[in-house]
Amino acid sequence: MFKDNTITPTIKAGIANKQGLWLKAFRLMCQANHMAATYEANRSICKYVHSTSRGHEAIQIAAGLLLQPWDYASPYYRDDSMLLAMGFTPLELMFQLLAKGEDPFSGGRSYYSHPGSRVPNKPLIPHQSSATGMQVIPATGMAQGIKYLEKNLPDSLPAGPHGELPVVLCSLGDGSVTEGEVSEAWQSAILWELPVIYLVQDNEWGISASSAETRAMDAYEYAAGFKGMERMRVDGSDFEESYHGMEAAINYVREERKPVLVHACVPLLGHHTSGVRKEWYRTEGDLALHNAKDPLPRLKALLLSAGIPEKDLLAIERDSQDYIEAEFDKARISPDPDPRTVKDHVFAPAAVTVEKGNRTPEKGAKVMMVDAALHAMEEILRDYPEAIFFGQDVGRRLGGVFREAATLAEKFGDHRVYNTAIQEAYIVGATAGLSAVGVKPIVEIQFADYIYPGFNQLVTEISKSCYLSYGKFPVQTLIRIPIGAYGGGGPYHSGSIESTLLTIKGIKVVYPSNAADMKGLMKAAFLDPNPVVMLEHKGLYWSKVPGTQGAIMVEPDADYQLPLGKGRVVVTAHPKDVKKGSTCCIITYGMGVYWATNVAAAFPGQVEVIDLRTLFPLDEQLVFSSVSRHGKCLVLTEEQLNNSFAQALAGRIQQHCFRSLDAPVFMLGALDLPAVPINTVLENEMLPNPQKLKTAIKELLAY
Numbered sequence: 001m002f003k004d005n006t007i008t009p010t011i012k013a014g015i016a017n018k019q020g021l022w023l024k025a026f027r028l029m030c031q032a033n034h035m036a037a038t039y040e041a042n043r044s045i046c047k048y049v050h051s052t053s054r055g056h057e058a059i060q061i062a063a064g065l066l067l068q069p070w071d072y073a074s075p076y077y078r079d080d081s082m083l084l085a086m087g088f089t090p091l092e093l094m095f096q097l098l099a100k101g102e103d104p105f106s107g108g109r110s111y112y113s114h115p116g117s118r119v120p121n122k123p124l125i126p127h128q129s130s131a132t133g134m135q136v137i138p139a140t141g142m143a144q145g146i147k148y149l150e151k152n153l154p155d156s157l158p159a160g161p162h163g164e165l166p167v168v169l170c171s172l173g174d175g176s177v178t179e180g181e182v183s184e185a186w187q188s189a190i191l192w193e194l195p196v197i198y199l200v201q202d203n204e205w206g207i208s209a210s211s212a213e214t215r216a217m218d219a220y221e222y223a224a225g226f227k228g229m230e231r232m233r234v235d236g237s238d239f240e241e242s243y244h245g246m247e248a249a250i251n252y253v254r255e256e257r258k259p260v261l262v263h264a265c266v267p268l269l270g271h272h273t274s275g276v277r278k279e280w281y282r283t284e285g286d287l288a289l290h291n292a293k294d295p296l297p298r299l300k301a302l303l304l305s306a307g308i309p310e311k312d313l314l315a316i317e318r319d320s321q322d323y324i325e326a327e328f329d330k331a332r333i334s335p336d337p338d339p340r341t342v343k344d345h346v347f348a349p350a351a352v353t354v355e356k357g358n359r360t361p362e363k364g365a366k367v368m369m370v371d372a373a374l375h376a377m378e379e380i381l382r383d384y385p386e387a388i389f390f391g392q393d394v395g396r397r398l399g400g401v402f403r404e405a406a407t408l409a410e411k412f413g414d415h416r417v418y419n420t421a422i423q424e425a426y427i428v429g430a431t432a433g434l435s436a437v438g439v440k441p442i443v444e445i446q447f448a449d450y451i452y453p454g455f456n457q458l459v460t461e462i463s464k465s466c467y468l469s470y471g472k473f474p475v476q477t478l479i480r481i482p483i484g485a486y487g488g489g490g491p492y493h494s495g496s497i498e499s500t501l502l503t504i505k506g507i508k509v510v511y512p513s514n515a516a517d518m519k520g521l522m523k524a525a526f527l528d529p530n531p532v533v534m535l536e537h538k539g540l541y542w543s544k545v546p547g548t549q550g551a552i553m554v555e556p557d558a559d560y561q562l563p564l565g566k567g568r569v570v571v572t573a574h575p576k577d578v579k580k581g582s583t584c585c586i587i588t589y590g591m592g593v594y595w596a597t598n599v600a601a602a603f604p605g606q607v608e609v610i611d612l613r614t615l616f617p618l619d620e621q622l623v624f625s626s627v628s629r630h631g632k633c634l635v636l637t638e639e640q641l642n643n644s645f646a647q648a649l650a651g652r653i654q655q656h657c658f659r660s661l662d663a664p665v666f667m668l669g670a671l672d673l674p675a676v677p678i679n680t681v682l683e684n685e686m687l688p689n690p691q692k693l694k695t696a697i698k699e700l701l702a703y
Contacts, residue, residue: 018240022303025065025085025239026313029057029296030320032081035090036270038328039097045332046274048099050112053081054270056201058295059236061085062243063169063199066250070158072146072168072437073123074139077130078201079171080113087122088115090324094331101337107344107470108337116469123169126436127469129460133179136198137426138461139170140185141433143194147257148439152415153385156438167253168196168433174263175206177219181456184426189259190228191421197249198261201236203268203290208281220263229259236264237295240302267293345471346506350564352524357560359516364554370404370541372515372555373480376522377405377442379558381412384440387526388416391427391444391480395419401446402482402541424450429457431477431531432465441477442526448483448535449495462531463506478525479533483511484591484638485687486539491675494683496639498615499648501533508564509615511535513593515553517613520562528564537590547690548594565617567610571597573630574605581662582606584632584700587623587649589615592636592688599693606701615645623649624656631662632700638687641669663703668696 036052064085116127234245267290399406466474485494525532600607
């Protein structure tokens with residue numbers, strides 16, 4: 001691709017034709033320079049933490065000018081020059097700088113240079129975090145989605161006037177390349193030959209840590225170990241070299257549809273951020289070395305050498321300063337966001353709000369939960385060509401370790417149902433990028449205990465996207481996770497994680513306990529425009545655990561949809577016993593539904609069992625009405641109790657139903673141990689069981 005994997009320093013031919021481009025870059029660079037100076041001169045007004053592009057302007061402007069409206073971009077927090085070159089105005093950036101209500105990216109919710117944009121005639125920019133490596137996975141997910149649409153649904157993919165295909169530009173600082181998630185993204189991009197450019201801006205500092213302290217090699221050297229990824233170095237402070245380097249990289253990816261890394265060496269002329277001042281940790285010698293590479297005087301000298309009159313350049317500088325000062329005054333007096341909007345856009349409106357379709361068709365056959373899930377997936381993939389399913393071992397050979405994806409790859413192809421490497425962060429985080437380009441991903445984490453490597457992406461990228469983009473980028477993803485203990489699965493295959501998940505705001509969590517709910521919830525979860533985690537108890541998949549035959553149900557029709565947030569009364573107490581005050585309700589979900597229903601038979605007429613079905617959103621109306629009717633309540637969970645969802649729910653019940661309670665809210669869960677032991681005797685001792693539950697109910701009813 002590139003001779004010696006480098007770009008020659010400058011290309012002198014055709015200078016006259018380049019003067020217009022150089023002058024445009026000079027104007028943008030002057031604007032960026034005056035923006036940084038204005039922010040520094042008004043520190044009391046620019047009170048929110050921010051970074052500027054001082055020193056990085058040449059490579060950023062080159063990249064921004066070369067991207068086309070049908071492309072996709074993932075800038076990082078120092079990329080304000082790139083945004084200017086894409087066509088965003090200084091005023092728009094300043095609205096975000098000052099967290100104003102007119103901030104077009106986040107409505108005053110996120111930091112400066114954290115764009116989220118669907119503006120026509122500009123590259124699409126989904127929401128991302130502060131870009132210290134995490135954004136590389138969602139950006140690569142965009143490229144994954146583009147490739148899928150390109151091959152299978154080309155009419156849904158934007159393209160240039162002559163059919164030019166889109167590319168993804170992912171920008172990041174060199175300090176973030178040491179993140180493990182960058183490696184996961186690069187592996188996937190190379191393996192699947194994805195159309196993405198990784199622009200690494202290397203200023204040799206990671207906050208106060210120098211490159212010598214924190215890395216054994218730079219990004220260009222590191223990328224040599226990723227066989228199949230082209231790479232180049234450029235002097236990122238030289239606009240002409242930067243422009244030709246980025247032009248070569250973008251053209252290569254646009255045509256060859258393979259990834260490339262551009263390593264741009266740049267000076268850092270500003271502060272790390274407004275809150276971390278350069279004079280706190282950098283020496284005068286280091287600052288002087290970086291100042292000598294300032295892109296602005298270098299570009300000015302190039303223009304002068306090309307015959308542009310100095311007075312014209314001075315006029316551009318004066319005009320830029322006046323323009324920036326005037327725009328800053330406008331931004332400064334712009335109103336703050338309306339406080340009443342603070343709760344807006346946590347979620348996009350749900351697609352399924354009422355129960356639809358036939359839950360119990362007249363001649364329907366009974367199926368196990370695992371088959372209901374498999375059939376729901378088959379129907380989704382059949383009806384929605386933009387849907388894909390991937391994860392560890394879900395592909396053609398195995399079809400999932402629980403056979404929950406068996407035959408799907410054979411029916412729909414390896415391009416729609418396929419395996420990934422052991423990369424939970426990528427599996428979870430890529431869905432943000434896939435969703436942004438219009439693909440509807442379903443992914444699987446093989447066991448609940450394995451969610452933690454993907455937690456960073458779930459919290460940092462996916463859960464915040466809708467809120468921080470002011471509703472522009474909800475992440476439509478369904479994350480399936482087998483969960484729970486039975487039969488000696490051991491400490492890394494038996495855990496319950498719902499309490500951990502429920503601390504995350506901006507995701508939904510469902511937990512079906514039978515085949516009909518499994519199918520209806522999966523359909524609704526897939527159609528929901530928000531991130532949904534579906535917890536599927538592996539002990540209920542085949543109803544192998546004694547007493548769980550009730551999970552086998554008549555399979556609903558293909559059009560059946562069950563809205564999230566609606567619980568179900570599984571066992572009803574007798575009205576006479578309710579009137580006498582001798583009843584209680586059990587609030588539970590998952591395996592707890594079967595412990596509760598089996599034990600309820602020992603207390604005929606005295607126990608009502610509520611299956612929550614969805615943990616968030618929660619059917620509080622059903623819970624509180626049941627508790628108020630009975631006056632006695634037990635919350636049952638498979639999780640360890642201390643600091644759990646069950647305890648939090650018990651607290652909410654006591655707050656809302658205090659006047660109706662005749663006893664404390666009881667709770668029963670697993671013992672507070674760090675893990676589920678593999679020995680089945682120890683496992684049984686740790687978990688709730690019918691005998692423990694029967695004892696608790698007797699005590700509760702005795703109040």
